[in-house]
Amino acid sequence: MKIVFATNNTHKLSEVRAVLGEGFELVTLREVGITEDIPETGATLDENASIKARYVYERTGLDCFADDTGLEVEALNGAPGVHSARYATDGHDFAANNRKLLRELNGITNRRARFRTVISLIRGGEELQVEGIVRGTIATEESGNEGFGYDPLFIPEGYDHTFADMSADQKNAISHRGRAVAELGKALKED
Numbered sequence: 365m366k367i368v369f370a371t372n373n374t375h376k377l378s379e380v381r382a383v384l385g386e387g388f389e390l391v392t393l394r395e396v397g398i399t400e401d402i403p404e405t406g407a408t409l410d411e412n413a414s415i416k417a418r419y420v421y422e423r424t425g426l427d428c429f430a431d432d433t434g435l436e437v438e439a440l441n442g443a444p445g446v447h448s449a450r451y452a453t454d455g456h457d458f459a460a461n462n463r464k465l466l467r468e469l470n471g472i473t474n475r476r477a478r479f480r481t482v483i484s485l486i487r488g489g490e491e492l493q494v495e496g497i498v499r500g501t502i503a504t505e506e507s508g509n510e511g512f513g514y515d516p517l518f519i520p521e522g523y524d525h526t527f528a529d530m531s532a533d534q535k536n537a538i539s540h541r542g543r544a545v546a547e548l549g550k551a552l553k554e555d
């Protein structure tokens with residue numbers, strides 16, 4: 365089954381490919397001729413996932429899906445949340461974002477956080493949303509070289525090491541995106 369995944373993030377693409385598995389041919393934005401950044405103007409993850417998926421559908425008419433993900437930190441009232449990509453700077457500077465998060469949590473003992481992924485799927489013009497959540501805590505220093513973004517600081521519940529210390533398969537088995545994509549896979553297989 366051919367479907368466009370509306371992302372410019374190559375880490376996401378390989379995670380989603382691994383979870384969806386055989387049977388789905390993921391087509392990239394570049395492959396359908398969309399090279400510009402899709403404006404993410406929504407106030408929530410749900411709105412942004414929808415905006416990205418609709419942008420692609422309106423231009424291509426193809427079945428497609430988009431995800432929007434945020435890290436929600438309890439002691440920071442849910443920040444960085446929908447602003448996760450541009451927390452410290454205007455660009456996607458993962459290292460600067462992680463430094464800022466550590467600064468903001470300096471001296472704070474409540475380190476509870478969660479990653480939330482919302483996926484908007486548009487199929488035959490009909491839109492459907494699924495979600496995946498993983499709870500955990502923010503470490504006091506970075507650890508690990510795998511994954512991307514906030515992975516070196518996020519310790520999932522029930523583990524004593526970060527997502528960046530895990531293999532891609534281990535992260536996918538328990539992660540926000542892994543869970544959301546598993547739901548997406550079910551929805552795609554249903555009809």
Ligand code: ITT
Nearest residue numbers: 371372373431432433434448449456512513514515
């Ligand atoms: P696209 O919009 O092109 O898909 P993006 O990197 O902007 O890519 P998001 O808006 O969904 O993706 O994610 C916002 C930020 O949240 C992202 O830049 C990372 O810093 C962080 N993030 C997302 N998923 C993550 C994950 O699985 N592990 C760690 N950090 C993640």
